[in-house]
Amino acid sequence: MASQTILQKLEILADAAKYDASCASSGTAKKNSLGGKGIGSTEGMGICHAYAPDGRCISLLKILLTNHCVFDCHYCVNRKSSNVARARFTPQEVVDLTLAFYRRNYIEGLFLSSGIVKSSNHTMEQIVEVARILREEHDFRGYIHLKTIPEADAEIVHQAGLYADRVSINVELPTDSGLTRLAPDKDARQIEGAMGKVKADLVEAKDARKRFRHAPRFAPAGQSTQMIVGADAASDADIVGKASRLYDNFRLRRVYYSAFSPIPDASAVLPLKRPPLIREHRLYQSDWLMRFYGYKPTEVMQATEADGNLPLDIDPKLAWALKFREQFPLDVNRASREQLLRVPGLGVKAVNKIIASRRHRNLRLDDVALLTQSITKVRPFICTVDWRPITLTDRADLRSLLAPKTEQLELFAA
Amino acid sequence: MRSSRSLSGVKLGTYYVVHMPEPDDFDFWRERARGLIQCDVPPDRIAWVEPGGSGDLFAHGKRRMPVPPKDAPPVRANRRFVSLARNAALHSDPERFALLYRLLWRLQANPRIMEDKADLDVRKLEELDKSVRRDSHKMHAFVRFRLVEDADENGEGAEHYVAWFEPDHHILRANAGFFMRRFSNMRWSILTPRGSLHWDGETMAEGPPADRSDAPSGDPTEDLWRSYYASIFNPARLKIGAMLKEMPKKYWKNMPEAALIPELVAGAQKRESAMVEKGTLEFEERPETLAAIDKAIHACRKCPIGQLDNHAVMGEGPQDAALMIVGEQPGDQEDQQGRPFVGPAGQLLDAHLEKVGIDRRAAYVTNTVKHFKYVQRGKRRIHQSPGAKEIDTCRWWIESERAIVQPKLILAMGASAARGMLGKTVSITKVRGEPIALEDGSELWVTAHPSYLLRLDGPAREEQARLFDADLAAVKERLEELAG
Numbered sequence: 048m049a050s051q052t053i054l055q056k057l058e059i060l061a062d063a064a065k066y067d068a069s070c071a072s073s074g075t076a077k078k079n080s081l082g083g084k085g086i087g088s089t090e091g092m093g094i095c096h097a098y099a100p101d102g103r104c105i106s107l108l109k110i111l112l113t114n115h116c117v118f119d120c121h122y123c124v125n126r127k128s129s130n131v132a133r134a135r136f137t138p139q140e141v142v143d144l145t146l147a148f149y150r151r152n153y154i155e156g157l158f159l160s161s162g163i164v165k166s167s168n169h170t171m172e173q174i175v176e177v178a179r180i181l182r183e184e185h186d187f188r189g190y191i192h193l194k195t196i197p198e199a200d201a202e203i204v205h206q207a208g209l210y211a212d213r214v215s216i217n218v219e220l221p222t223d224s225g226l227t228r229l230a231p232d233k234d235a236r237q238i239e240g241a242m243g244k245v246k247a248d249l250v251e252a253k254d255a256r257k258r259f260r261h262a263p264r265f266a267p268a269g270q271s272t273q274m275i276v277g278a279d280a281a282s283d284a285d286i287v288g289k290a291s292r293l294y295d296n297f298r299l300r301r302v303y304y305s306a307f308s309p310i311p312d313a314s315a316v317l318p319l320k321r322p323p324l325i326r327e328h329r330l331y332q333s334d335w336l337m338r339f340y341g342y343k344p345t346e347v348m349q350a351t352e353a354d355g356n357l358p359l360d361i362d363p364k365l366a367w368a369l370k371f372r373e374q375f376p377l378d379v380n381r382a383s384r385e386q387l388l389r390v391p392g393l394g395v396k397a398v399n400k401i402i403a404s405r406r407h408r409n410l411r412l413d414d415v416a417l418l419t420q421s422i423t424k425v426r427p428f429i430c431t432v433d434w435r436p437i438t439l440t441d442r443a444d445l446r447s448l449l450a451p452k453t454e455q456l457e458l459f460a461a
Numbered sequence: 462m463r464s465s466r467s468l469s470g471v472k473l474g475t476y477y478v479v480h481m482p483e484p485d486d487f488d489f490w491r492e493r494a495r496g497l498i499q500c501d502v503p504p505d506r507i508a509w510v511e512p513g514g515s516g517d518l519f520a521h522g523k524r525r526m527p528v529p530p531k532d533a534p535p536v537r538a539n540r541r542f543v544s545l546a547r548n549a550a551l552h553s554d555p556e557r558f559a560l561l562y563r564l565l566w567r568l569q570a571n572p573r574i575m576e577d578k579a580d581l582d583v584r585k586l587e588e589l590d591k592s593v594r595r596d597s598h599k600m601h602a603f604v605r606f607r608l609v610e611d612a613d614e615n616g617e618g619a620e621h622y623v624a625w626f627e628p629d630h631h632i633l634r635a636n637a638g639f640f641m642r643r644f645s646n647m648r649w650s651i652l653t654p655r656g657s658l659h660w661d662g663e664t665m666a667e668g669p670p671a672d673r674s675d676a677p678s679g680d681p682t683e684d685l686w687r688s689y690y691a692s693i694f695n696p697a698r699l700k701i702g703a704m705l706k707e708m709p710k711k712y713w714k715n716m717p718e719a720a721l722i723p724e725l726v727a728g729a730q731k732r733e734s735a736m737v738e739k740g741t742l743e744f745e746e747r748p749e750t751l752a753a754i755d756k757a758i759h760a761c762r763k764c765p766i767g768q769l770d771n772h773a774v775m776g777e778g779p780q781d782a783a784l785m786i787v788g789e790q791p792g793d794q795e796d797q798q799g800r801p802f803v804g805p806a807g808q809l810l811d812a813h814l815e816k817v818g819i820d821r822r823a824a825y826v827t828n829t830v831k832h833f834k835y836v837q838r839g840k841r842r843i844h845q846s847p848g849a850k851e852i853d854t855c856r857w858w859i860e861s862e863r864a865i866v867q868p869k870l871i872l873a874m875g876a877s878a879a880r881g882m883l884g885k886t887v888s889i890t891k892v893r894g895e896p897i898a899l900e901d902g903s904e905l906w907v908t909a910h911p912s913y914l915l916r917l918d919g920p921a922r923e924e925q926a927r928l929f930d931a932d933l934a935a936v937k938e939r940l941e942e943l944a945g
Contacts, residue, residue, distance in 0.1 A: 053685065054684065054685060054688055057685060057688055057689055057692070058688050058691075058692045059692075061688075061689050061692035061693050062692040062693075064693070065692070065693050065694075065695055079642035079643065079645070080642065080643060080644070080645040080646060081641075081642055081645045082645075083645070083646065084646060085646055086643065086644050086645070086646055086647055087643065088639075088642045088643040090639070090642075092598075094598070094601050094602050095602055095707065096602050096603070097602075097603075097690065097708065097716065097718055098703070098704040098707050098708040099690065099693060099694040099695075099704065099725075100694055100699055100700070100701055100704050100722055100725050100726050100729065101694055101695045101696075101698045101699060101700055101704075102698075102700030102701075102702070102703025102704050103695075104707070105690065105693060108689065109693060144685070147682050147685070148682070148685075148686060148689075150606065150608075150622060150644070150647060151605060151606045151607070151608070151622065151680065151682060151683075151686070152604050152605060152606050152624070153605070153686050324698060400578060403576060403578070404576075404578055404579075406576075407573075407576060407577060414579070417578075417579065418578070
């Protein structure tokens with residue numbers, strides 16, 4: 048083991064980290080390295096420094112400190128009983144890598160997670176140590192996202208929040224029963240307790256900064272979490288409900304969904320079939336509906352089918368609109384912003400443009416076409432000065448007319 | 462109104478030439494534009510010339526700016542215009558300064574013009590702004606520094622980070638601040654074909670345009686970065702389009718990790734094809750006779766169409782036919798009679814073949830999809846077009862037929878047939894009337910499906926019938942050439 052080079056360790060520990068979906072580097076406090084001793088800046092907008100052929104953005108150096116783990120969570124590639132190559136970085140090695148990459152403008156910062164070695168506290172201390180060296184010894188002012196371990200002492204987790212821009216704790220599975228079955232070493236109450244503690248710290252730090260300008264910041268980019276989809280029997284309705292409770296209770300910035308993917312050396316407790324990737328996509332879309340389009344969780348659940356899952360062939364917004372056809376068509380020249388946001392095919396930007404333009408003229412269908420991505424999708428649900436869909440919303444086959452024609456091949460379905 | 466005001470000493474017909482000192486000097490433009498507006502000089506009387514631009518064309522123009530009258534009203538510009546203009550001035554479009562002036566001119570009469578998203582000048586300005594912002598953002602993302610050890614001014618060895626970057630627009634100077642704030646305690650240089658920036662930790666210096674060979678050619682840390690890039694990539698989900706949209710190929714040559722992309726994609730596709738071979742499409746060996754195909758297609762249930770209440774319809778015609786005519790799928794009549802092209806579309810086809818003089822009995826006539834896809838409406842079965850996946854599944858059979866008949870020329874009628882031959886969806890109007898070479902040496906001609914003609918009437922039908930005949934005539938002529 049001692050003979051592993053940095054390069055070999057990086058391969059193992061980056062590969063092990065790729066199952067974490069988050070790579071965001073946006074939404075943190077503005078800072079830069081002017082007047083400091085080191086390097087680094089965050090200016091609000093996240094930057095994707097590269098894109099992998101899987102279409103995902105590479106913004107942070109996303110690695111594990113180690114993939115050794117004393118836990119045996121069945122869905123996880125790094126579980127104790129899994130037969131994968133193991134490696135371990137020292138905190139200093141992670142620091143050196145982060146700085147070397149940052150100086151060459153490869154990354155916005157570091158996303159550090161870890162398997163549990165020795166104890167939860169020991170592991171958490173090691174993670175915090177990396178952030179401490181970066182911030183204190185190198186005056187690093189780039190982005191740091193630390194995964195915190197719910198079983199660790201609150202004091203160490205608090206320390207992580209003082210160094211990091213964002214902290215996250217994975218709730219792992221949408222239902223408590225799933226967690227008990229698939230992650231026997233984890234405890235739902237403990238996870239939510241830790242998230243509650245982080246929320247309290249966030250609120251307190253924000254409050255303190257209102258009164259004292261130099262009060263320490265605590266995770267200015269907030270906290271996020273990740274749920275694994277398709278490893279247990281939870282339906283989309285369950286998942287949406289869980290996500291909205293998390294948003295409400297813990298003031299999360301984001302909930303990430305990760306389609307359970309067949310991992311090397313999978314455990315026998317797991318379903319053999321992976322969920323279709325499109326399911327993950329539909330969940331993100333429903334997440335967007337709740338966060339930016341003013342849908343209540345119960346409304347998103349109304350869009351699910353009899354089995355509690357969102358339809359895979361059409362997006363949840365269209366599914367909702369097809370179920371509540373009596374609300375359409377809407378007159379784009381009169382309807383409120385809230386109403387327009389419910390029109391399938393109209394995004395937030397398009398709605399803003401429509402509202403700005405209709406102050407100057409009565410919109411015709413051609414005008415709307417200029418402001419939207421695809422008028423065909425929008426047309427059955429709106430009225431303009433020169434357009435009124437007479438029969439379309441009553442047609443039984445509207446769904447098949449609007450559903451995308453080409454079926455995406457499900458690769459690696461096994 | 463402006464037109465009624467006295468022209469303050471500006472003679473009608475006078476032409477002004479403004480030489481920009483730098484291609485990105487917005488403040489200079491603003492100062493000049495303000496004076497010209499106050500003197501009421503219309504946009505078509507001014508030429509804005511970039512450094513190195515051909516000022517000679519405007520040799521007769523005045524270089525001295527007119528002096529605005531004392532009572533000239535202040536020039537109006539709203540915040541939205543200024544923020545867009547500041548960016549648009551960095552664009553490489555040589556017309557940008559003229560556009561900015563024209564809009565500023567129009568803003569004096571109509572202060573709300575920026576809200577009119579359908580105005581051509583406003584749209585153009587927004588477009589320029591957008592592409593400059595994108596270019597800047599990509600510069601923040603894709604600049605790659607390489608470390609060189611060289612001596613600083615005290616003669617001591619020092620770390621120097623040098624990048625080579627090729628922006629589309631004049632954005633270098635405007636983005637100096639970003640890199641300074643980020644790397645303030647680092648010595649760095651960014652070299653571009655339009656100029657260069659050098660930061661020594663305290664001051665920023667500008668340098669002349671550079672060449673790629675001025676930048677270092679490598680850095681050992683790039684091996685680590687490449688291995689990170691390869692490891693973080695998930696081969697189970699290939700989305701090349703999404704990657705290319707955000708990281709277009711033009712940037713690849715200056716990004717060390719991009720060299721790995723073809724290899725990573727090929728590796729993932731290999732894995733994909735191995736999966737497909739093992740999993741979804743389990744066909745046995747290719748049948749060697751037409752009779753064997755006939756028997757096999759009747760038992761085929763590899764796609765949902767085969768599950769319907771229908772019969773497979775085999776192609777018919779001489780086994781050594783030079784011409785193969787391929788339709789979409791059997792219809793109601795074909796399904797009942799068990800022969801291709803005997804329903805209304807078949808009769809129309811026969812009439813047209815006869816008209817141009819192609820003998821149907823000498824051709825092998827078949828369909829891309831072997832079963833009739835329909836939905837039941839009362840007593841009637843209504844035709845449904847096959848899906849792309851169904852066509853691709855059924856290709857196995859049409860390819861088996863092609864392997865046996867070995868036609869010299871294939872006439873594919875309709876989009877489904879074209880997909881069955883080419884494996885991708887093409888537009889009939891774009892590909893008709895020209896031969897397309899197929900891998901086995903035969904030639905593919907694409908035309909509309911006769912059932913398309915059946916759905917039209919009046920002049921549209923006449924026009925399509927004429928095109929259809931023309932395609933058939935071209936096929937006939939080509940067949941004679943091939944036979945000759």
